[in-house]
Amino acid sequence: MQPQNLHLDYSLVEAILIPFIRNEIRKFGFGSVVLGLSGGIDSAVVCELAVRALGAQNVLALLMPYKTSSQESIDHAQLMVERLGIRAEVTPVSEVVDAFFATRPDASRLRRGNVMARSRMLCLYDVSARDGCLVLGTSNKTELMLGYGTMFGDMASAVNPIGDLYKTQLFGLARHLGIPAPLIDKPPSADLWEGQSDEADLGFSYDAVDRLLYMMLEERMDRDAILAEGIDPAFYQRVRSMVVRNQYKRMMPVIAKLSSRTPGIDFRYARDWQEVR
Ligand SMILES: Nc1ncnc2c1ncn2[C@@H]1O[C@H](COP(=O)(O)OP(=O)(O)OC[C@H]2O[C@@H]([n+]3cccc(C(=O)O)c3)[C@H](O)[C@@H]2O)[C@@H](O)[C@H]1O
Numbered sequence: 001m002q003p004q005n006l007h008l009d010y011s012l013v014e015a016i017l018i019p020f021i022r023n024e025i026r027k028f029g030f031g032s033v034v035l036g037l038s039g040g041i042d043s044a045v046v047c048e049l050a051v052r053a054l055g056a057q058n059v060l061a062l063l064m065p066y067k068t069s070s071q072e073s074i075d076h077a078q079l080m081v082e083r084l085g086i087r088a089e090v091t092p093v094s095e096v097v098d099a100f101f102a103t104r105p106d107a108s109r110l111r112r113g114n115v116m117a118r119s120r121m122l123c124l125y126d127v128s129a130r131d132g133c134l135v136l137g138t139s140n141k142t143e144l145m146l147g148y149g150t151m152f153g154d155m156a157s158a159v160n161p162i163g164d165l166y167k168t169q170l171f172g173l174a175r176h177l178g179i180p181a182p183l184i185d186k187p188p189s190a191d192l193w194e195g196q197s198d199e200a201d202l203g204f205s206y207d208a209v210d211r212l213l214y215m216m217l218e219e220r221m222d223r224d225a226i227l228a229e230g231i232d233p234a235f236y237q238r239v240r241s242m243v244v245r246n247q248y249k250r251m252m253p254v255i256a257k258l259s260s261r262t263p264g265i266d267f268r269y270a271r272d273w274q275e276v277r
């Protein structure tokens with residue numbers, strides 16, 4: 001498999017995603033969106049696309065730093081706000097998160113990170129109720145496949161335009177859209193604790209894992225064919241087990257089937273199932 005196979009015609013991607021956002025937001029009578037703008041590349045790309053789809057006046061960015069969030073992240077989020085001329089609100093999550101852990105002082109870094117992500121989700125959904133808008137999602141395909149995100153936290157949204165794009169492709173789309181270089185050039189980080197980096201957390205690079213995921217998913221190659229491409233067997237096994245282990249993050253909760261039409265099992269109409277009057 002050639003690494004260039006991963007790359008897409010980003011003009012075409014843009015041409016698909018802009019009407020996608022417009023249609024998926026407007027078909028229920030909504031006209032505007034809110035999203036968490038972190039200063040990272042994923043939310044910058046989603047924000048840029050949303051402005052192109054709906055207009056700057058219809059996009060609200062929430063900047064939700066925790067007290068350890070880096071100043072650079074905040075600056076980069078501000079850079080996007082200025083570039084796009086959108087409305088922005090700063091709603092730090094430090095007090096909420098710290099109040100929660102005041103009675104749980106021994107909680108691990110993982111638990112703290114998840115509560116941080118879920119506190120941001122609280123803010124986003126509260127604003128969506130306040131303003132009558134929808135929450136735009138920013139989880140990319142690599143994160144969704146690996147389960148590298150907090151369920152009901154940063155993974156929660158109404159509409160996610162980038163969930164079928166690998167991180168490597170996000171970089172390509174960001175360049176195509178003209179996202180400022182400082183956001184593209186820095187290492188991706190969940191920014192949940194000081195100095196965190198996705199690639200250090202995961203123990204492999206996005207280039208390597210996207211190449212492997214592409215062979216597993218798009219090219220449907222089996223283990224032998226993938227190893228013949230020079231992929232390390234331990235790396236293959238690790239990624240495969242992450243994909244399998246985190247399947248639940250990509251599904252509805254399991255529902256005990258008691259009737260002939262169970263939500264999510266036999267009742268699987270599309271989100272826009274027409275109301276019969
Ligand atoms: N088989 C199963 N079926 C259904 N539910 C299952 C389950 N196994 C666990 N669970 C449940 O899921 C929970 C674990 O999932 P979850 O709570 O999501 O948390 P978890 O997967 O443990 O951690 C989240 C991961 O995402 C990373 N993250 C978080 C936030 C942002 C970013 C970023 O890149 O910005 C990255 C974070 O560093 C960490 O590696 C368990 O505590 C359990 O309740």
Ligand SMILES: Nc1ncnc2c1ncn2[C@@H]1O[C@H](COP(=O)(O)OP(=O)(O)OP(=O)(O)O)[C@@H](O)[C@H]1O
Nearest residue numbers: 036037038040041042043064065138154188189190
């Ligand atoms: N400080 C923050 N303020 C607002 N939203 C945030 C903040 N931190 C995280 N988020 C939200 O959580 C999402 C998940 O973070 P994640 O790090 O995966 O994406 P990113 O920061 O946009 O890009 P990158 O992965 O390159 O850092 C973000 O896209 C954003 O919507």
Ligand SMILES: [Mg+2]
Nearest residue numbers: 038040189190
């Ligand atoms: Mg980030």
